[in-house]
Each structure stands twice: as C-alpha cells, then as structure tokens.
Amino acid sequence: MDTVSAPEGCPAFPPARRHAYEHPELYYEFQDHEPAAKVTLPTGDVVRLITRFEDAKQILIDRENIYSRKLLCEPDAPWFSTLRPPPGMLTTSDPPENTRLRRLAAGCFTARKVKAMEPRMQAVTDRLLDAMEDMTPPVNLVETLSLPVPIAMICQLLGVPPDGEALVHDWCNSLLTITADSPEELMAQQMKMAGYILELAEVKRKEPSDDLMGSLVAAMDEGKLDDGELIMLIMFLCIAGHETTLSMINGAVVTLLDNPEHKQRFMTDPSCVDAYVEELIRVNPIGDGGPLAIVTKDVEIGGTKIAAGEAVLVPVGAANRDHRRYENPGAFMPERDNRDHLGFGGGAHSCLGAPLARLELRIALTSLFKRFPTLRLAVDREELQLKPTMSLHTLHTLPMTW
Numbered sequence: 261m262d263t264v265s266a267p268e269g270c271p272a273f274p275p276a277r278r279h280a281y282e283h284p285e286l287y288y289e290f291q292d293h294e295p296a297a298k299v300t301l302p303t304g305d306v307v308r309l310i311t312r313f314e315d316a317k318q319i320l321i322d323r324e325n326i327y328s329r330k331l332l333c334e335p336d337a338p339w340f341s342t343l344r345p346p347p348g349m350l351t352t353s354d355p356p357e358n359t360r361l362r363r364l365a366a367g368c369f370t371a372r373k374v375k376a377m378e379p380r381m382q383a384v385t386d387r388l389l390d391a392m393e394d395m396t397p398p399v400n401l402v403e404t405l406s407l408p409v410p411i412a413m414i415c416q417l418l419g420v421p422p423d424g425e426a427l428v429h430d431w432c433n434s435l436l437t438i439t440a441d442s443p444e445e446l447m448a449q450q451m452k453m454a455g456y457i458l459e460l461a462e463v464k465r466k467e468p469s470d471d472l473m474g475s476l477v478a479a480m481d482e483g484k485l486d487d488g489e490l491i492m493l494i495m496f497l498c499i500a501g502h503e504t505t506l507s508m509i510n511g512a513v514v515t516l517l518d519n520p521e522h523k524q525r526f527m528t529d530p531s532c533v534d535a536y537v538e539e540l541i542r543v544n545p546i547g548d549g550g551p552l553a554i555v556t557k558d559v560e561i562g563g564t565k566i567a568a569g570e571a572v573l574v575p576v577g578a579a580n581r582d583h584r585r586y587e588n589p590g591a592f593m594p595e596r597d598n599r600d601h602l603g604f605g606g607g608a609h610s611c612l613g614a615p616l617a618r619l620e621l622r623i624a625l626t627s628l629f630k631r632f633p634t635l636r637l638a639v640d641r642e643e644l645q646l647k648p649t650m651s652l653h654t655l656h657t658l659p660m661t662w
C-alpha cells in the first residue's frame with residue numbers, strides 16, 4: 261500500500277501490529293499521556309485520535325451536536341482513502357437526515373424480525389459445519405464459517421439472491437480498502453456495485469418482496485428515497501452487515517481458544533452465552549477505524565483543546581480497553597459488568613444491526629464448539645496476520661484443526 265509519510269509528531273495510523281490479535285501498545289500510551297493525540301491517516305490527513313472511554317462516549321452521544329459526519333464530505337476533509345466519501349450515506353450524514361435514513365431500514369432489525377431469522381441462520385450454520393466436518397483439517401475458518409454465515413444472513417435480509425453473495429463480498433472488500441491508491445479503481449468498483457443494486461431494485465419493483473430492498477423500493481415509489489440514497493444505504497448495509505460480524509466471529513473464536521476454562525463453560529452452560537457474547541464484543545475490536553467526525557466548535561477533550569474544523573477519530577476498540585473504565589481491560593472476563601461497552605458505538609449512529617450480530621455470534625459460536633469440541637488453531641497465534649489495507653480487521657486466513 262502506498263502511504264503518505266506521517267508529519268513529525270503525528271504517528272501513522274493504524275498503528276503497526278506484530279500479529280492480528282495484538283492490541284497496539286500505542287493505544288495504552290495515548291490513553292495515559294495523550295488522549296487526543298494527532299495521528300496521520302494513510303492519505304496523509306491528520307486527525308485527533310480519541311482513546312479514552314469517557315471521551316469516546318461523550319463524542320458518540322454528542323448531546324450538544326458538536327461532531328458532524330456530514331462535513332466529512334467537504335473536499336478538503338480528512339478521510340481514510342483517496343476516494344471521497346459520498347454524501348447521504350449513514351456514516352456521512354447528521355440527524356435529522358441520518359435519522360430519516362435509519363428509519364427506512366430499522367423495521368428489518370427489530371427483535372421480532374431478527375428472531376424470525378433464527379431457524380434459517382441455524383440451518384445455514386449446520387450445513388456449513390456438515391461440510392467442514394467432511395474436510396480434512398486444517399481448514400480456513402474464514403471460508404468455512406465466519407464469512408458465509410453473515411453474508412448469507414445480510415443478503416437474505418436485503419433480498420440479494422444467493423448468486424449475488426460472492427459479488428457483494430468482493431465489492432465490499434474493495435470499498436473497505438484504506439489506501440492512497442488510485443481513486444479511479446475504487447470508483448470503478450463502486451459503480452459496478454451501484455449498477456447491480458439498481459438492477460436488483462428493478463427486479464423488486466416488478467416482483468414486490470417483503471425483504472429490505474422490497475420495502476426500500478416501495479419507499480422510493482412513495483418519494484421517500486431517491487436512487488442515490490438507495491445505493492448508499494444498500495452499500496453501507498452490505499458492508500456493515502457482514503465484514504463486521506466476520507471479523508468478530510474470527511476474533512471471538514481466538515479469544516475462546518485462548519481461555520479454555522471459559523470455552524468449556526460456554527460449551528456446556530447455555531445460561532452464560534449472552535454474557536459471553538457481550539464480553540467477546542468488548543474485547544475484540546472489529547477494526548482500528550471507528551467513527552470519524554469534524555468538530556464544529558472549539559472543545560476540550562481529555563484536557564486537550566481541539567479547534568473547530570479539526571477531525572476526531574474514535575476507535576471504539578481502544579476505548580473498550582481503557583483501564584479507567586475496566587479493570588484489567590485486556591482480559592476476557594465475561595462476569596464483569598460491561599453493559600455500557602462501546603463495541604456497537606452509541607448515540608445517533610449506534611449500530612442498527614446489533615440484534616442480528618448478537619444472534620449470529622451466538623449461533624455460529626455455540627454450534628461450532630459443540631460440533632468441534634477439540635477445535636484449535638493450526639498455526640501459531642503470532643502467524644495470524646491482518647490484511648494490511650483493510651479498515652476493518654480482516655484475516656488472510658484462520659487455519660483450524662480438531
């Protein structure tokens with residue numbers, strides 16, 4: 261990846277890791293000494309990195325409407341890649357526009373709707389595990405389970421047919437790249453995905469369906485949504501709906517393997533599963549990125565004065581490991597009170613897909629360990645490497661044996 265060299269005193273972001281599951285020491289250093297440190301993104305843009313729990317929470321909740329996502333679309337605003345973020349996307353809009361867009365999708369993420377997905381989710385998972393059982397280990401868990409479960413579920417929810425699943429994954433991968441490489445290449449991928457979404461919308465218009473795409477097409481016909489907004493919303497949901505859970509399933513498996521006593525209890529005591537899933541989400545960051553926003557008036561964060569116009573980046577995985585909030589923050593302790601963790605963000609932009617993600621984690625992890633009680637890593641943990649260009653933590657491979 262071509263990266264722009266960091267200005268003096270502004271370390272490059274994301275910080276380097278020796279292996280995929282190392283929590284960068286820099287986060288702890290910043291928390292203690294520089295809670296709003298300046299860091300340099302791969303594009304050369306400098307932003308303030310907010311690493312303490314309380315500061316992160318305050319920015320996410322944003323009671324005084326100080327932090328704008330919409331301003332990220334201005335031509336000179338900082339961003340992760342050279343391809344400017346499009347306006348009108350969930351992450352690049354502020355309330356009330358953001359609230360309006362979220363409402364259009366929210367109906368598909370209610371507890372009742374998600375619960376109704378459980379039988380198919382279990383069937384998809386069981387089928388994948390049947391296939392895994394027939395393989396000779398080592399197998400790559402990314403391909404056998406962590407990717408196909410969330411992608412099948414988000415595609416079902418959206419109304420993308422099964423033969424579109426691989427396309428969606430490839431496009432999402434290219435959109436998530438953080439690189440200073442050619443914006444033309446990234447734009448070409450984006451245009452292909454946009455074309456696919458519009459074609460699918462036409463199909464749904466002719467044959468109405470009760471999936472999310474069907475209801476969004478109905479909203480378009482009532483004048484509540486335009487073509488561009490539909491494309492942005494579906495693209496965002498495709499990415500948010502599977503790359504996140506993929507990363508979390510991988511991280512959760514590694515965490516449980518690292519904690520054999522907890523793994524044993526997780527496998528045998530259904531009453532503990534929900535608490536375990538919550539702590540797995542707290543300790544496993546899905547990426548170094550996180551909400552990025554422009555400060556609209558001078559503020560003070562963690563004792564540092566930040567001027568209007570500067571950008572703040574809030575990696576929630578760092579905040580979730582702040583010793584000011586959690587004792588021994590790097591340890592997996594499912595019995596602790598972690599109900600306020602920031603793994604799903606907070607405030608107006610908080611995760612709409614959280615109920616779906618929790619269910620996917622519960623089903624994928626319990627089914628996996630039940631079927632393969634002797635599951636273990638087939639390589640040294642230190643050999644696990646993240647794909648370097650991704651803003652979400654994605655592994656090349658997660659080799660497993662049993």
Ligand code: HEM
Nearest residue numbers: 350351500501504505508551604605609610611612613617
């Ligand atoms: C374990 C898996 C997941 C994690 C850890 C996660 C995490 C997050 C976080 C931290 C945010 C806040 C982003 C911000 O403030 O800009 C967020 C927002 C969001 N997530 Fe998730 N997510 C997960 C799974 C999902 C799934 C399965 C979906 C389903 C489509 C989803 C859809 C969304 C949506 C729609 C938003 C709102 C964005 C906005 O209003 O700006 N997420 N998620």
